[in-house]
Amino acid sequence: MSLIVTGTIGIDTVHTPTGKAEGVPGGSCAYFAAAASFQTPVRIVAAVGGDWPAEHRTILESFDNVCLAGLETRPDSKTFAWGGRYLDDMNQRETLYTHLGVVEEDPPAVPEKYRDSEYVFLANTHPGVQAHLLSHFPDRKLAVADTMDLWINIARSELVSLLGQLDGLALNYEEAEQLTDTRNPVTAARKILEMGPTFVTVKKGEHGAILVHQDGVAVLPAYPAELEHVVDPTGAGDSFAGGFMGYLASTGKTDFRSIQTALAWGTVIASFTIESFGLNRLREITRADIDERMRKFQAAARVG
Amino acid sequence: MSLIVTGTIGIDTVHTPTGKAEGVPGGSCAYFAAAASFQTPVRIVAAVGGDWPAEHRTILESFDNVCLAGLETRPDSKTFAWGGRYLDDMNQRETLYTHLGVVEEDPPAVPEKYRDSEYVFLANTHPGVQAHLLSHFPDRKLAVADTMDLWINIARSELVSLLGQLDGLALNYEEAEQLTDTRNPVTAARKILEMGPTFVTVKKGEHGAILVHQDGVAVLPAYPAELEHVVDPTGAGDSFAGGFMGYLASTGKTDFRSIQTALAWGTVIASFTIESFGLNRLREITRADIDERMRKFQAAARVG
Numbered sequence: 001m002s003l004i005v006t007g008t009i010g011i012d013t014v015h016t017p018t019g020k021a022e023g024v025p026g027g028s029c030a031y032f033a034a035a036a037s038f039q040t041p042v043r044i045v046a047a048v049g050g051d052w053p054a055e056h057r058t059i060l061e062s063f064d065n066v067c068l069a070g071l072e073t074r075p076d077s078k079t080f081a082w083g084g085r086y087l088d089d090m091n092q093r094e095t096l097y098t099h100l101g102v103v104e105e106d107p108p109a110v111p112e113k114y115r116d117s118e119y120v121f122l123a124n125t126h127p128g129v130q131a132h133l134l135s136h137f138p139d140r141k142l143a144v145a146d147t148m149d150l151w152i153n154i155a156r157s158e159l160v161s162l163l164g165q166l167d168g169l170a171l172n173y174e175e176a177e178q179l180t181d182t183r184n185p186v187t188a189a190r191k192i193l194e195m196g197p198t199f200v201t202v203k204k205g206e207h208g209a210i211l212v213h214q215d216g217v218a219v220l221p222a223y224p225a226e227l228e229h230v231v232d233p234t235g236a237g238d239s240f241a242g243g244f245m246g247y248l249a250s251t252g253k254t255d256f257r258s259i260q261t262a263l264a265w266g267t268v269i270a271s272f273t274i275e276s277f278g279l280n281r282l283r284e285i286t287r288a289d290i291d292e293r294m295r296k297f298q299a300a301a302r303v304g
Numbered sequence: 305m306s307l308i309v310t311g312t313i314g315i316d317t318v319h320t321p322t323g324k325a326e327g328v329p330g331g332s333c334a335y336f337a338a339a340a341s342f343q344t345p346v347r348i349v350a351a352v353g354g355d356w357p358a359e360h361r362t363i364l365e366s367f368d369n370v371c372l373a374g375l376e377t378r379p380d381s382k383t384f385a386w387g388g389r390y391l392d393d394m395n396q397r398e399t400l401y402t403h404l405g406v407v408e409e410d411p412p413a414v415p416e417k418y419r420d421s422e423y424v425f426l427a428n429t430h431p432g433v434q435a436h437l438l439s440h441f442p443d444r445k446l447a448v449a450d451t452m453d454l455w456i457n458i459a460r461s462e463l464v465s466l467l468g469q470l471d472g473l474a475l476n477y478e479e480a481e482q483l484t485d486t487r488n489p490v491t492a493a494r495k496i497l498e499m500g501p502t503f504v505t506v507k508k509g510e511h512g513a514i515l516v517h518q519d520g521v522a523v524l525p526a527y528p529a530e531l532e533h534v535v536d537p538t539g540a541g542d543s544f545a546g547g548f549m550g551y552l553a554s555t556g557k558t559d560f561r562s563i564q565t566a567l568a569w570g571t572v573i574a575s576f577t578i579e580s581f582g583l584n585r586l587r588e589i590t591r592a593d594i595d596e597r598m599r600k601f602q603a604a605a606r607v608g
Contacts (some may be wrong), residue, residue, distance in 0.1 A: 184531035227488035
């Protein structure tokens, strides 16, 4: 089944306690598409500016299944750029700068030939823009959006309106609590289901994820990474989403058990992303590496 | 196989956002023994004062498998007493008072007939006292201790010395980092293995647990509880330990896979403890309730 992601393509500069990467490929679409491409072809809808490095295009094109036909170049605009610094506790980071560039302009155009997309992921942006993009996919079978605290604060009504059109919502633990004023992720997610979606994925970073679906609840730990393997957490959430949606699109399924299984694929692929800066680690690995880590993860997370 | 726990029997007063329980049975031995008793007989070594309510003895005796022959009563002393208040975020609590009572006196005596105990759990107390108690069990097959930040701060050398005599150590996420100055629970636990034990259980409360064993790593989420079912988190850690050790003692095993399975039993039994104040919920349930929840947990935490 066809998979599409709408979001950002960015230029990232990341400082960590042990290193630095300047001007590497970033943005939700880049991480999502690279992660999903191990399982299924993936279409990108995003915009970049005239300053977008040709080398970044080459990197994205190096992932066989990534289709860039929906990547719009605006010669007189600037590419979205983000700089951040991770603290000694890699679960914490500070933003050094955010240059919105094209993200402040009109949303990217959805190519006519992409309108038949069935699995749709709306990466994090203003929920009004997400709703606008979603309206281009009348044949969709599964629509999932990511959101964040900023939109809960300043665009709550647009977010609630969007929820009525979604199958799934992904958000962080604190954001689930913030959206529902409920200090329990399971109960908070249930309240979000009442707003429309069939399922909510509560992301907990190094502590894994909780899925609350109208047909059941699932919990999953993160992959237990050693300190030396956690190089740069940037893109973990978008890679998780890419692995998750990539699995579902590859199977054509949308039921609870399939969504539960998809969580594990998202977890495993994200565990590779954080092992290096940018897309470096995802460029090195093969599907066989992912399958092998899935077996390790299943053994480590076996219950009873 | 015989199972023994050394620790405290206390009188707790607990305030939560929705209720209050005054003078209920508490202490590590009470929670541990009640939890373990669903799987195997369990011996308690602890001391209480002359003020210990007869009703509390009746409650402990109501658990069929709990043996109180090692519970020493000191008529002129006071029972350990603790008061605490949970905040709206039930993961946070403040201590209102701690009256050490008998805990400040000599350690409880280990009855001669208990010296053949094979599975030994040393609940949290000064590591010097834990080492003293451990020396009474020459036939032990598996010795596990719990510890906390206080002892890492003020009795580090005694704790390190104890580690050389243990098979397993249980501690919280932050404490594992504190003991090893390492900001990653897997790597921190590996460093603790170098100090002697065969395995380390890193407890993460609502986020589950990580097991680092010389033969492998396991990760487990917590049981996904709804807000309305989280009444009082007191005793969750000791109930987890009781379910964990109870399973191992009931099987007579100590290998990695058995320890991994034991984590799930600890998780499931602790999920009942927090559903009411004190031992109330554990008094209501049967082994069949635990087995049913284990099946639900296995379904919810299925990977792939």
